Amino acid sequence: MRAFYLLLKVAAILVWSAFVIAPFLWALTTSFKTANGVTGGPTYIPWVDYQPSLAAWQGLFGSGAGSIDIVGPFISSVMVTLSASLVSLVLGTLAAYGLSRFSYKAGPVGNSDLTFFFVSQRIMPPVVLAIPFFLMLGWLGLLDTVLGLIIVYVALLLPIAVWVMVDFFNTIPKELDETAMIDGCTPIEAFWRVILPNAVPGLVVAGIFCIIFGWNDFFFAFTLTFTQTQLLPVAIVSLNSSVTPWWSLSASALISVTPLIVVAFLVERYLDKGSIGGRK
Template sequence: MTIGALIPNRKPQAASRAKRIVGRTLIYAALIFWAFVCLSPIYWTVTTSFKSAVDVTQGHLIPWLDFQPDWKGWRSLGLSPDTIFGTSNPREEFLSRFGNSIFTSVGASLLALVLGSLAAYGLSRFRYKFAWMRNDDILFFFMSQLILPPVVLALPFLVLYKALALLDTRFGLILLYTLTVLPIVIWIMRDQFNAIPVELDEAAFVDGLSVWGAFLRIILPLAVPGMVAAFILSLVLCWNEYFFAALLTSTDAKTLPVMVASQTGSQGINWWSMAALSTAAIAPLVIAGIFLERYIVSGLTTGAGK
């Protein structure tokens, strides 16, 4: 045996290590680029809320370098430091629309979560037969409701809500938003329940629990990550909904997206006011997403390894 045979060949190891480094570098570069693409609109919105008209039209982007930040956008809403403690009609309107958005979005998301969890548990644990439809067909029926564009439902809902006196009411928006996000909640929660072993239900039945007892005391606590993910996703969809909020409301039940879209004047769009409104509108969702991130990721990836 020669001395060269005792020395390991380092060329393949070096080549493999170089490939890993290059691959990891490309992955991180792609992630950084995608983060830049996703965060650029948010950055533009936040900085625009501190711009004057000249800075907006000239496309200045970097504060203190391209332009001097100003409270113009927030002052127009009565939310700047020099106007926050005074009387402001725009601020009163903003708080009213903000309250409507919170009430309708949270209410619809909670109602959809309750109904969707019950439906998803039934589709996960029991076998149904409705005409030719089985469990998968029923789930597809729920998901197919997302195919319809909102404009197709505009006239029927307008006529129905007028007959039921639900126009310009927060309760009417809650019912409509619940129908909108219910299929998504059922889809997420069904995967969540499918990932929980059926043996836990059987063990609960042996211990004397009923179906409701097993569901509420055993299965539901284990499905908390999926419930949080479904709730946050429903909340985002309801919070950002504009079409039906603009169609079915006029004064009392208007939400923030409708108010954001109304920031136009005789000179055109008030970009600074619209940006300040948008920043205030997305802030609660960003904060909720940061604090509940681990639940959202865990809930949305449940069953992905199957």
């Protein structure tokens, strides 16, 4: 009976793995094909079915005709995503701690309303924000700059950080703060020396969400930049032309997804320990 369940488990994992990995394999093989290899019927095995070519990869780093330089957008994307995630995480964690531990009251407005206010920023469709952001960045002279994008992304990522962290702090008993204060900590020290070390799993989850949403955003990267600054998603889309270059799209998609996979592997052990839902 146990062997049967083991078999079932292995089978399920295999099916799911195939489901997840297949698109990557597809993209990987496609990225080494030429136009002929893609459109000339199904081909699978390199050197037998088709002749592998580095043309698509070279086109992403080259400067020849029909090629782009993907390194610049890649670096811009990393800068914007990491800076915005970091700022959101710092501000969001502080805000969430306040919302979790202290009561705020302004007339009928209380803590849960404030939390909802943060989260509600993500309820409206992004297009609603496009024009205000465009105008505001214009006034500040930050259109088409990395700094402008960072500011906009903080506005997008902060609600996620606050939301995740409020939930997480609520699972940490208040007695922990109280004990720390009785042991001689100021409230800030209690947060810094006792609560924060216990909030690492929450920080990891919030950080991952921030990085994923920041890295994948196309809409604002597209509407708020023109020529000087280009983020990776925009650069990839701009590869498209009258003939869709599946090979270079595949290659650039792989480049684009690699950092997220690296992040996932790096933080996996923290997730394992802390579980996504927080410490129950």
